[in-house]
Amino acid sequence: MGQPSPAQKDQPVDARGDKDWWRSAVIYQVYVRSFADADGDGTGDLAGVRSRLPYLAELGVDALWFTPWYLSPMKDGGYDVADYRAIDPSFGTLAEAEKLIAEARELGIRTIVDIVPNHVSDQHPWFRAALAAGPGSPEREMFHFRPGRGAHGQLPPNDWPSQFVGSTEPVWTRLPDGDWYLHLFTPEQPDLNWAHPAVRQEHEDILRFWFERGVAGVRIDSAALLAKDPELPDFIEGVDRNPFVDRDELHDIYRSWRAVADEYDGVFVGEVWLPDAERFARYLRPDELHTAFNFSFLSCPWDAGRLRTSIDTTLAEHAPVGAPATWVLCNHDVTRTVTRYGRADTGFDFAAKAFGTPTDLDLGTRRARAAALLSLALPGAVYLYQGEELGLPEADIPRERIEDPMYFRSGGTDPGRDGCRVPLPWSAEAPYAGFGSRQEPWLPQPAGWSAYAADRQAADPASMLTLYREGIRLRPLFGTGPLTWLPAPEGVLAFGRAGALCVVNLADTPAELPAHTELLLGSGPLDAEGRLPKDTAVWLRS
Incomplete structure (x- = not known):
């Protein structure tokens, strides 16, 4: 295994504890805000996660991937980060995060944190300094500030589309001083300028900060978006190279990151949405990222031929670079599996999301149970989104309670992603299904949510939870071969x-x-x- 890092020397190693653990791991995604609420204020927190570690150990997972738990105004579910070295007070403290990492490791469960390198919050000190410094200042060079087009600079610098599918909103915002700034997502998420050496150095320092605290890996959000064509040209459909997706300059960035990770035996998983198999595989070369999410499988319809093609294509993509595949049915951005598989269109496409889509939950649940065994039997790593092991459906959120910016930026036509982020049901007889006892959760739980409660399912040999526990327990019988x-x-x-x-x-x-x-x-x-x-x-x- 080599020499342990300073942060790892005193940590116990579980039975599967070699440095290649990630090649066949079952990794559980924790959306902290909706996992478990220990203080009863309606928002999930790190204390809540710590209280449920025995549940996660019994489930049998090898690692936890935490969506961003950093200081954030929460304009995009925590993906608008104001400080990477501080935990958001609604979740807890840095000391509590360190305790959680250590306690999970004692149970043989590693921790993966989420890094969002494409952008920061508009409340980040760098962006606030850039606003205060004015046009042409060094502070603005950390981002993409530009004068507008047109006789009076009244038009955006280019015509790039939003990364929120279906959004009708521009990706440029004009300031009172006349400058425009780029944000591929919301205006509260200004894009960083990755051609600036300080941006690169800061993120390498952030990686070290978390590796030193014992994390085993890092999930990289929007991993293919960081580098932009320095000319910021208009977006032209069909040209060979997109001006802001999958730029060649990205690979040098990730080689530098890999050197940092190798100091700690750390691993990376990239969120890489690319249709080109050869371009996708470049991110998985031995000196770059360890793994990347498999969105082909996630979005594939419930069809034998198409699933087999997706599996074969995925394995073929990964074989030349020796990287393991990843298999995932759902995450915090995607319609929950039992709902998706119960619809006429069983695939997933952000552009196709709509209110009022008819769903047969009994049918969807049967298919989701079968899909669970399919994904757990495939070679590689499996990612399990919280609540999938309970068979949770997508929830219908009243429009007045929706918080997801995808809903607002679509003009109210896209239901957004809040339906898969509803707080978990833990105890059937407890207030708010055991998520927290004193205050209504930040998103409302639908009527009948307690029927999915973990305590009820744990006592039922035919439940989804029992199926996942048994599947994860028996999964090693498939070995690590092809x-x-x-x-x-x-x-x-x-x-x-x-x-x-x-x-x-x-x-x-x-x-x-x-x-x-x-x-x-x-x-x-x-x-x-x-x-x-x-x-x-x-x-x-x-």
């Missing part, structure tokens, strides 16, 4: 790894099982003839 597809009828996915098989029936009729010695786990029961019903998955011992 996947081999098995002959199967149309609409059925069947593959083997090591001594275990996974079979998923997406066809309209029951399917015969391949030869096996034992049925290890099923997402639902077999039929009376021992066949696999539609929308059901099983694990078999070969």
Whole structure:
């Protein structure tokens, strides 16, 4: 394993504790604001997470990925960071974060923090100094300030589109002094100028700050957006190189980051949305990022042929650079799995989100259970978004309670992402389903939310929680080797790894099982003839 870092020397190492743990880990995403509320003020906090560490250990996860817990005005769910070295007071303190990291590690659970390098909050000291300093100042060089176009500078410097799909709002805001500044997201999230050496140095220092506190890895938000064409030209559809996505200059940045991570045996996972497989794989070269999220699989419809193509393409993309694939069904930005799989369109596209989409939750739940076993059986790492193990559906948030800027920047046509961020139900009989006892949660829990409570599911051998616990416990039977597809009828996915098989029936009729010695786990029961019903998955011992 090499020499431990100073922050790791006194930490216990679990049974899977080699430096390649991330290649086959189950990583649980914690959205702190909605996980558990220890002080009862309606907002989740670090004390709440600490109180639920035994639950996470029993679930069997290897690591926790925390969405941003830093000081923030919360204009975009914490992705508008005002200070990377301070915990937002609504969540707790830095000392409590350090305690959480240590206590989780004692249970064999590592910690991954979220870094948002493309932009900061408009309340960040750098941006406030830039506003005060005025046009042409060195302080403004840390961002993208430009004069406007037109006779009086009244037009934005270019025509770049917002990164909030469906947004009708511009990505430039004009100040009273005449300058415009760039923000690919909200006006409260000004983009940093990554051509400036101080920006690069600051982020390397931030990485060291958190690695020194014992984190095992870093998730990189909007990882392909940092570098911009210095000329800031207009966006032209179909040109070879986008002026603000996947610029070649990014790779030098991530090589520098990798050198920092290697000092601590730290790992990176990048949020990289790219359709070009070859360009995507460049981020995963041995001296850059360790892993990147697999959005092809996440957005794939519930269709056997398309899922197999997504799996094959993903594995082929990763093979040349020796990086493990990642498998994820949902996250804090995406419609929850049981809801998505219960709709006529079972894929995911930000542009297609709409209010009032009809959903069959029973159908969606059956498919989500099968998809859980499919994803857990694939080679690589699995990311599990909080509440997926409870089978939570997407919640309908009253319009007057929506906080997500995607809703407002779409002019009210996009329901936003708050529906997948509703606070978790822990105890069926407790106020607010056990999320917190004194005050209504920051987002309202729908009627009947307590039916999904963790304590109720823990006592039910047929629950989604029990399925995930068993799946994670048995997952090592698949080993760490490659996947081999098995002959199967149309609409059925069947593959083997090591001594275990996974079979998923997406066809309209029951399917015969391949030869096996034992049925290890099923997402639902077999039929009376021992066949696999539609929308059901099983694990078999070969």
